[in-house]
Amino acid sequence: MTFQIPWQSFLGGMLLGLSAVILMLFIGKTAGISGIINGVIKREKQELGWKIAFLVGMVLSVFILSPLGVMLPTISEPNIGIVLIAGLLVGFGTRLGNGCTSGHGIVGMGRFSKRSIYATCVFMMSAIIVVFIRRLLGDL
Structure with missing residues (x-):
């Protein structure tokens, strides 16, 4: 098994x-995406x-970068339900954690916020556990 550098992920980050x-x-x-979207939904006039x-x-940015070979992942028909459930769980998690990975993981950790460091550790451990379980169960 060889390691390849995930250039698109690196550049996206x-x-x-x-x-x-x-x-x-x-x-x-x-730049907390869940907070930005929440503000647009609530129509906060001063920051809209x-x-x-x-x-x-x-x-x-997707359309600007796509000529450079950057592409979105494709979603097949059987996976749409799983993607919808995952999206709902992520939305629930951002409300529960008072922010998302961009707000806590990028901005909060850059500011050495203890709350963001704890939240990001929980995000990452949850992701590791989910990947571990998915690999044990195989593709759904």
């Missing part, structure tokens, strides 16, 4: 970090503009 730094430097806000711009930029 760098873009996430860069966007978080730019957002913090220019308007002093954190930058939040919509941030989300539009995330979506447009």
